[in-house]
Every structure is written in structure tokens, then in C-alpha cells.
Amino acid sequence: MEEMMNLAEEVKALVEEKRFSELRVKLCEYNPADIAEAFGELGESIFSVAYRLLPKETAAEVFVDMDPSYQKTLIDVFSDYELKQVLEELYLDDTVDLIEEMPANVVSRILRNSSSAQRKTINELLKYPDDCAGSIMTTEYVNLKQEMTVEDAVTHIRQVAINSETIYTCYVTSPGRKLVGIVSAKDLMISPLSTKVEDIMEQNVIFATTHTDKEEVANMFGKYGFLALPVVDTENRMVGIITVDDAIDVIKEEAEEDFTKMAAMTPSETPYLRTSTFSVWKARIPWLIILTLSATFTGMIISSFEASLSACVALTAFIPMLMGTGGNSGSQASVTVIRGLSMGEIRFADIFRVIWKEIRVSLLCAATLAAVTYLKIFLIDYLLLHSLESSEMLTVPIVVCMTMAVTVICAKLIGCILPILAKKIGFDPAVMAAPFITTIVDALSLVVYFAIATSIIPGLS
Amino acid sequence: MEEMMNLAEEVKALVEEKRFSELRVKLCEYNPADIAEAFGELGESIFSVAYRLLPKETAAEVFVDMDPSYQKTLIDVFSDYELKQVLEELYLDDTVDLIEEMPANVVSRILRNSSSAQRKTINELLKYPDDCAGSIMTTEYVNLKQEMTVEDAVTHIRQVAINSETIYTCYVTSPGRKLVGIVSAKDLMISPLSTKVEDIMEQNVIFATTHTDKEEVANMFGKYGFLALPVVDTENRMVGIITVDDAIDVIKEEAEEDFTKMAAMTPSETPYLRTSTFSVWKARIPWLIILTLSATFTGMIISSFEASLSACVALTAFIPMLMGTGGNSGSQASVTVIRGLSMGEIRFADIFRVIWKEIRVSLLCAATLAAVTYLKIFLIDYLLLHSLESSEMLTVPIVVCMTMAVTVICAKLIGCILPILAKKIGFDPAVMAAPFITTIVDALSLVVYFAIATSIIPGLS
Numbered sequence: 074m075e076e077m078m079n080l081a082e083e084v085k086a087l088v089e090e091k092r093f094s095e096l097r098v099k100l101c102e103y104n105p106a107d108i109a110e111a112f113g114e115l116g117e118s119i120f121s122v123a124y125r126l127l128p129k130e131t132a133a134e135v136f137v138d139m140d141p142s143y144q145k146t147l148i149d150v151f152s153d154y155e156l157k158q159v160l161e162e163l164y165l166d167d168t169v170d171l172i173e174e175m176p177a178n179v180v181s182r183i184l185r186n187s188s189s190a191q192r193k194t195i196n197e198l199l200k201y202p203d204d205c206a207g208s209i210m211t212t213e214y215v216n217l218k219q220e221m222t223v224e225d226a227v228t229h230i231r232q233v234a235i236n237s238e239t240i241y242t243c244y245v246t247s248p249g250r251k252l253v254g255i256v257s258a259k260d261l262m263i264s265p266l267s268t269k270v271e272d273i274m275e276q277n278v279i280f281a282t283t284h285t286d287k288e289e290v291a292n293m294f295g296k297y298g299f300l301a302l303p304v305v306d307t308e309n310r311m312v313g314i315i316t317v318d319d320a321i322d323v324i325k326e327e328a329e330e331d332f333t334k335m336a337a338m339t340p341s342e343t344p345y346l347r348t349s350t351f352s353v354w355k356a357r358i359p360w361l362i363i364l365t366l367s368a369t370f371t372g373m374i375i376s377s378f379e380a381s382l383s384a385c386v387a388l389t390a391f392i393p394m395l396m397g398t399g400g401n402s403g404s405q406a407s408v409t410v411i412r413g414l415s416m417g418e419i420r421f422a423d424i425f426r427v428i429w430k431e432i433r434v435s436l437l438c439a440a441t442l443a444a445v446t447y448l449k450i451f452l453i454d455y456l457l458l459h460s461l462e463s464s465e466m467l468t469v470p471i472v473v474c475m476t477m478a479v480t481v482i483c484a485k486l487i488g489c490i491l492p493i494l495a496k497k498i499g500f501d502p503a504v505m506a507a508p509f510i511t512t513i514v515d516a517l518s519l520v521v522y523f524a525i526a527t528s529i530i531p532g533l534s
Numbered sequence: 535m536e537e538m539m540n541l542a543e544e545v546k547a548l549v550e551e552k553r554f555s556e557l558r559v560k561l562c563e564y565n566p567a568d569i570a571e572a573f574g575e576l577g578e579s580i581f582s583v584a585y586r587l588l589p590k591e592t593a594a595e596v597f598v599d600m601d602p603s604y605q606k607t608l609i610d611v612f613s614d615y616e617l618k619q620v621l622e623e624l625y626l627d628d629t630v631d632l633i634e635e636m637p638a639n640v641v642s643r644i645l646r647n648s649s650s651a652q653r654k655t656i657n658e659l660l661k662y663p664d665d666c667a668g669s670i671m672t673t674e675y676v677n678l679k680q681e682m683t684v685e686d687a688v689t690h691i692r693q694v695a696i697n698s699e700t701i702y703t704c705y706v707t708s709p710g711r712k713l714v715g716i717v718s719a720k721d722l723m724i725s726p727l728s729t730k731v732e733d734i735m736e737q738n739v740i741f742a743t744t745h746t747d748k749e750e751v752a753n754m755f756g757k758y759g760f761l762a763l764p765v766v767d768t769e770n771r772m773v774g775i776i777t778v779d780d781a782i783d784v785i786k787e788e789a790e791e792d793f794t795k796m797a798a799m800t801p802s803e804t805p806y807l808r809t810s811t812f813s814v815w816k817a818r819i820p821w822l823i824i825l826t827l828s829a830t831f832t833g834m835i836i837s838s839f840e841a842s843l844s845a846c847v848a849l850t851a852f853i854p855m856l857m858g859t860g861g862n863s864g865s866q867a868s869v870t871v872i873r874g875l876s877m878g879e880i881r882f883a884d885i886f887r888v889i890w891k892e893i894r895v896s897l898l899c900a901a902t903l904a905a906v907t908y909l910k911i912f913l914i915d916y917l918l919l920h921s922l923e924s925s926e927m928l929t930v931p932i933v934v935c936m937t938m939a940v941t942v943i944c945a946k947l948i949g950c951i952l953p954i955l956a957k958k959i960g961f962d963p964a965v966m967a968a969p970f971i972t973t974i975v976d977a978l979s980l981v982v983y984f985a986i987a988t989s990i991i992p993g994l995s
Contacts, residue, residue, distance in 0.1 A: 103738065262695065300778070325789075333870075393833065413806050430814065458837070
């Protein structure tokens with residue numbers, strides 16, 4: 074990243090000194106993704122000048138890699154001719170991504186400057202819901218026929234290579250556009266030229282449908298190690314492919330979304346440092362308010378036991394520890410289960426296996442924590458700090474350790490069950506993570522605490 | 535996954551009925567990754583029989599995709615001849631992964647059955663630390679020379695295709711094994727046969743060194759969309775490549791590690807449902823104990839204000855809300871920053887930009903939450919529940935809202951600063967996430983609460 078900052082400064086200096094041919098040579102040494110990153114550090118007047126120095130193909134690649142706000146700036150300064158040139162170079166899935174990010178007036182300019190064939194495909198791709206395979210596929214792939222020879226196939230690939238997002242996996246379709254097989258470029262390169270495509274194609278093709286969830290698609294890439302995955306429609310007709318680079322984007326996005334939701338924030342696609350203060354606030358504040366208000370319940374529970382707390386003030390000191398341990402135990406279980414669900418390792422049918430495992434784990438944890446807590450109270454609170462009196466030592470540690478054990482077991486069970494149920498009824502399990510489960514466990518641990526306290530400590534009610 | 539359970543049952547039935555040729559045909563319809571998954575549901579006696587029916591190449595691919603415990607079972611039943619056959623088919627990076635998972639006696643059997651050339655490379659690959667590019671690279675790539683023509687190159691590729699992990703990116707090296715350029719199979723396929731390789735090769739090559747962190751390598755794949763990345767040694771000599779499928783594994787592993795650490799657990803490579811109860815307990819209990827014990831501080835703070843709390847019991851009811859909101863605010867900031875660090879979007883040099891952003895966001899959040907809390911106390915606690923008396927309404931809500939504001943601001947600052955500092959001094963920022971920051975924020979919010987309370991509410995000390 075340091076390197077990109079240097080490149081940005083060099084670009085700035087060369088633009089300001091109008092040393093354009095030197096700048097052009099300089100830029101050609103870098104990868105488009107690096108150029109886009111360096112441009113991201115520059116002001117509009119600088120990068121729009123530098124951008125125009127790029128060779129046509131590089132320009133399109135740089136364009137794809139830039140932030141939507143920078144893309145908009147460029148489109149605004151483009152002539153219709155320049156816009157047309159960029160759109161011609163873009164793969165259709167990138168054009169669709171662009172359209173989804175741009176305001177209406179920019180979108181209509183983009184569509185006006187696309188060919189009618191492009192427009193038709195774009196409109197079809199735009200129809201797919203945002204979370205499904207159709208929305209990330211491209212229609213630009215190499216299409217072969219069964220009866221072609223390897224020589225025919227190679228000739229065909231040479232002709233369409235420029236307009237195909239990958240030539241390394243080729244798709245063999247029947248006259249009705251049904252997908253009948255795949256051939257890798259490797260197989261084509263090592264087979265004799267006269268071999269028929271149907272003799273070397275792999276017929277057991279793994280594919281997605283346009284409505285397969287894109288998270289599932291990403292998991293398929295992880296599992297099978299594909300470079301591309303074919304997508305078919307409801308009638309099994311080949312409609313497009315998804316390439317591994319798009320799958321990587323999905324894997325990263327889905328993980329980021331889960332991280333964001335688990336920390337009680339609304340996911341955003343903009344990198345943190347480029348997000349405005351107001352947008353960051355907007356992504357965080359609703360969840361903070363909900364969680365703060367839901368703490369009303371814990372407050373109510375404490376208020377209703379005010380009398381007990383005044384009678385035995387020592388009990389108050391253990392509230393944070395009990396609630397904290399409950400929350401941590403619950404989020405351990407919930408994060409494990411939420412990620413298992415995301416990665417396709419845990420299904421609804423596994424619910425009883427999960428519960429049974431968490432019961433055993435939580436019993437072990439509960440026993441350990443109760444023992445540690447008892448020792449800690451005895452050694453630190455009683456012997457070292459003298460914050461408990463001898464008379465209290467007969468009851469308070471027992472109440473605390475029993476509550477600890479019950480809370481840990483309940484927290485782990487709630488933590489593992491809620492996300493699975495959420496997924497079953499179509500909710501996002503990640504939202505069920507730490508903060509929400511913590512709120513439930515907080516209330517629960519207090520109820521358990523006071524119930525046990527009033528039944529064990531004489532004089533409480 | 536349902537489909538794999540069905541396949542598993544079918545395999546079991548066919549093995550038990552000894553219908554082996556039928557089973558062999560059936561298995562050939564599936565992808566090796568699916569076969570491995572189905573075998574994972576079967577007992578040792580069943581899957582080791584089924585495994586032997588697989589064609590040689592498929593067998594190796596299935597082997598790679600199986601769990602280490604199943605791999606060990608297979609190696610134990612293999613004859614030396616069978617083991618040699620599998621090892622011949624494996625790519626060297628997969629062999630190295632296997633060796634890292636196996637116990638010593640199995641490792642020595644594997645090495646005994648490798649060729650001396652293989653053994654030499656394996657030993658070199660084993661020397662690289664676990665978290666760097668060297669540990670995930672393979673040495674089996676296509677190596678071209680500058681003076682070759684496209685025709686020479688294609689002939690060479692045909693010869694080495696079987697033993698190369700990818701043929702789609704070819705690496706051009708000088709006589710001293712220095713990396714001088716890369717050529718894609720696409721460029722070779724569309725260029726005239728007489729063209730020199732040096733005329734079509736890309737000279738500005740992006741590469742990793744053997745000691746580049748593997749997380750950084752994975753980020754490079756995400757950024758540049760590569761199918762493979764060359765790895766050079768300290769003297770710039772080409773030593774291997776990393777392929778995109780291994781990069782996907784790293785991306786997924788690193789995200790899982792961060793998830794696990796942020797939820798205060800020790801990461802494990804085994805899927806949850808296959809991990810033993812004892813191992814799950816072992817991954818969770820140390821963190822729970824540390825966090826429980828660290829709650830001693832919050833307990834001490836409460837104990838030292840026992841007198842104040844008895845004088846104004848209403849204060850106790852707000853403790854969970856204040857601590858909860860502080861914890862949630864802090865983890866929002868810390869998770870954002872931790873992920874930014876992991877993805878390479880935030881560097882140490884950005885620390886002041888991050889702090890400045892969090893100051894503004896936290897001021898907005900603090901103001902909003904203080905206002906919401908005041909309203910909530912007035913409407914719910916005072917008017918609806920009557921849990922506060924009129925005299926308390928003059929002081930308690932002010933104390934609570936001021937504490938809320940101060941806590942939220944401190945929590946967000948601590949949440950963003952600690953992970954960056956941790957990374958700077960070589961600690962894992964993910965460990966600084968929610969649970970630890972929560973413990974610090976818990977203690978802090980209590981100190982602030984009691985300090986404000988004693989200075990505002992008359993009669994407290």
C-alpha cells in the first residue's frame with residue numbers, strides 16, 4: 074500500500090508538470106488494480122486527466138476496479154464516445170454491477186450508449202435478485218458443439234477469446250442450448266487436433282441455476298476448486314458462467330457481512346476509511362438503540378429485586394461477572410453455529426447433533442467455571458480483599474456458582490439453537506449473534522441469580 | 535449435502551452386496567470432492583473397499599479432499615505399492631499438507647515411498663513457516679524460456695501438462711532461474727505459432743516472496759483476480775507458484791480464524807460437528823476462565839461503591855444497560871478496525887484518520903443514545919413503571935445519560951486504537967476484539983458511573 078501512495082504522488086507531480094508521455098509510460102508498468110488504488114488517493118481534476126492517458130484496454134480494467142463514486146466522476150466527464158469505448162471493453166457482469174451503483178440519470182446515459190444487444194442482456198441480468206447466481210454471472214463464455222473437432226474448437230476460441238471472460242473452461246451445448254458437457258483448455262491443448270469434442274468432454278457437469286444462492290455458489294468454488302461454474306435456467310438451458318474472481322468477491326463479502334452483523338452493524342460495501350461519518354453512524358446507531366432499549370428488561374428485573382439487593386449488597390458485585398460469562402459462553406456457541414451454517418457445514422437436520430454436542434460441552438464448561446469461580450471468591454474476595462464476610466461465605470459463593478453453571482448451560486443452548494431456527498424461518502442467522510443472544514442471556518442470568526439467591530439466602534424475598 | 539448422504543447410503547448398500555462394478559460406474563459420475571464427502575459418512579471397512587474401486591487419478595483427488603483421520607486410515611490399509619501410486623498423483627503442495635497432518639510413523643512411510651527428487655522438494659517446502667507463501671506454494675509449474683516460439687511453448691506445455699498444477703499461466707525465466715515474465719495460455723492460443731515468447735510475455739510481473747504472509751497473498755488474489763501467483767526466493771529466483779484454489783482456502787481459513795478469535799475461542803481446523811466434545815471445551819474454556827477472572831475488577835469497583843449503591847438502589851438497575859451499551863459500541867469499532875487490518879484496508883499510518891473518524895462517529899452516537907436513554911427513563915421507568923421516584927428524576931437520569939455518553943466515546947476509541955496497536959507490536963488484533971475490549975469497557979463504565987453519581991447526587995460518597 075505504501076507503494077500505491079508513492080505512485081499517487083508521482084502521478085500528481087507528473088500531471089501538474091504536464092509530463093504526460095512520461096506518465097503514460099509509468100502507468101503502463103502497473104497492474105490496473107494498482108492504478109485504480111493510486112487514483113483513489115487523488116483529487117478529481119488529477120485522476121480524470123491521468124485516466125485519459127491509459128491505453129483503451131487498461132482504461133476499462135482500471136475503471137472496473139475504482140470506487141463507485143470515482144466511476145461516477147469519470148462518467149460525468151466522459152464524452153458519449155469515451156463512455157461507449159469503456160462500455161465496449163467491460164464484461165457484461167461488470168456493466169451490471171456499475172448500473173446497480175449509479176444514480177438514475179447516469180444509468181440512462183449508460184444504457185443509451187450501449188448497443189441494443191448489450192441492453193437486452195443487461196436488462197435480463199438486472200432482473201435477477203441480488204443474492205442469487207444470476208446476479209453475478211456473465212453471458213460471455215466459450216460455447217462449443219459436440220460435433221466440433223479439437224481443431225474447430227481451437228479456431229473458435231481464437232475468434233471469441235477477446236470477448237470471453239474465460240477461455241479455460243469451454244461449455245458444450247446441444248442445439249436446444251442445453252448444457253451437455255465441459256472441456257478444459259488443458260484437454261484441448263493436449264488432445265490430437267482431429268479428436269471430437271464429445272469424446273473428451275466431461276459429461277457429469279456440476280452447475281448452478283440462476284436462482285442458486287450466491288453464498289452456495291461461492292462454497293462450490295471452495296469445495297471443487299473450479300475456475301468457472303456454468304449457470305442454467307429453470308429449463309436447464311445454459312445462460313451464463315460465474316468466474317472464480319467473482320466467487321472470491323462473494324466469499325469475502327459474505328464473511329464481511331457476517332462480521333458486521335455479528336458486531337451489530339448494518340453491512341456496507343464501502344471501505345471504512347472512505348465511508349462518511351454520517352453513514353458509519355447510520356449503520357451503527359439503530360442496533361445500539363435497540364440493544365440499549367432491550368436492556369430495559371434487565372433493569373426491570375434488578376428493580377424488582379431491589380429489596381433483596383439492599384438486604385445483601387454483596388450480591389450486586391457478581392452481576393457483571395455472571396452476565397459477562399453468560400454472554401461470552403452464548404456467543405462462542407452462536408458464532409460457531411452461524412459460521413457452520415454459512416459454510417454449509419451445518420444443516421437444519423443437524424439440530425439435534427448440535428444440541429447434544431453443546432449440552433456436553435456446556436456441562437464441562439459449567440463445571441469448570443463453577444469450580445474456578447468458587448476458588449476465586451474464596452481466595453480473592455474472601456481471603457485477599459475481605460469483600461465478603463464469613464457469614465456470607467456460607468451462601469453467596471454457592472448462589473454465584475450455581476447461577477454460573479445454569480447460565481453457561483442455558484447460554485450455550487440458546488446460542489446454538491437460535492441461529493439454526495432463524496435460518497429455518499428465513500431470517501439471517503448472523504443477526505442472532507452475540508449482541509441479541511447476550512441480551513437474552515443477560516435477562517435470563519439475572520432471573521436465575523435472584524431465584525437461586527432468594528431460595529438459598531435466609532431473609533431474602 | 536442431502537445428495538451426498540444418499541450417495542453414502544448407496545455406496546454402503548453396493549459394497550455390502552458386493553456389486554463392485556456397478557459401484558465403480560456409479561462413483562465415476564461424481565466429482566472427487568463429492569465422493570470424499572460421501573466417504574466421510576461411511577465406516578472404515580466400507581469406504582476403504584469403495585476407495586480401491588476408483589480409477590487412479592480420481593483416487594488421488596478423492597484422497598486429497600478427505601479428512602486427515604480418513605487419510606490416515608487409508609494409508610494404514612495401503613500396500614507400499616498403492617501408497618506410491620497415490621503419492622505419484624498428488625501435487626507436491628498436497629503431499630506437504632498431508633505430511634503436516636500425519637503422525638511420525640506415517641510420515642516416515644510416506645517419505646520412504648517417495649522418489650528422492652520428491653523427498654528433496656518436500657523437505658524444502660516443509661522448512662517454510664506455516665503462515666507464509668512458501669508453505670502453500672507448489673513447485674510444479676510451466677517454465678518457459680524467452681527465446682522459445684509459441685509453437686515450442688505449446689509443445690513444451692503438452693509434455694508437462696500432466697505434472698503441472700496449472701498450465702494457464704506460464705512463467706518465463708532467464709538462465710539464472712530469475713523470473714522475467716509471464717505468458718497466459720490465452721495469449722499462446724491467440725498468437726501466431728512463430729511469435730517469440732519474449733514478444734508476448736508480460737514483463738511487469740506481480741509476485742510474492744517465500745516469506746510473504748499468506749493472508750497478504752490471499753488479498754493479492756482478491757485484488758488482482760489472478761489464477762496463479764509466482765513465488766520467488768530472496769535472490770529473486772523463481773521457486774514456485776500459488777494457485778487460486780489454495781488462495782480461496784486461505785481466505786476462508788483466515789476469516790474463520792478471525793471469527794473464532796473474536797468470539798473468544800482457539801481456532802481449530804476441524805469442522806465443528808467432527809470435533810470431539812473435549813476439543814471444543816479445550817478451545818473455549820481458557821478464554822472463558824480469563825474473562826470470568828478479569829470480571830474481578832468490575833466486582834471490586836462495585837464493592838467499593840457498595841455504600842453509594844445502598845444509598846441509592848435505583849442506580850443498580852442501570853448497570854447492565856450502561857455496561858452492555860459500552861461493550862456493543864466498543865465491539866462495533868473494534869470489529870470494523872480488525873477486519874480493515876486483515877483485508878489490508880487499514881494500515882498503522884492510518885491510526886489518526888481512524889481515531890478522528892471514531893471521535894466524530896462516537897460523538898454522534900453518544901448524543902443520540904443519551905437522548906434516547908433520557909426519554910426511555912422518563913417514559914418507561916418513571917411514567918410507566920414508577921421504578922424511579924420524583925426526587926430521583928432530578929439526578930439519576932442525568933447521571934445515567936452522562937455516563938452513557940462518556941462510555942460510548944471511550945469504548946469506540948479503545949475499540950479502534952487497541953487492535954491497531956496490537957498489530958503494530960506483533961499481536962493478533964482479532965484477540966483484542968469484543969470480549970477483551972468489553973472487559974476493559976465494563977470496568978471503565980462503572981468507574982465513570984460512580985464518579986459522576988457521587989459528584990451529582992447529594993449524600994453519596
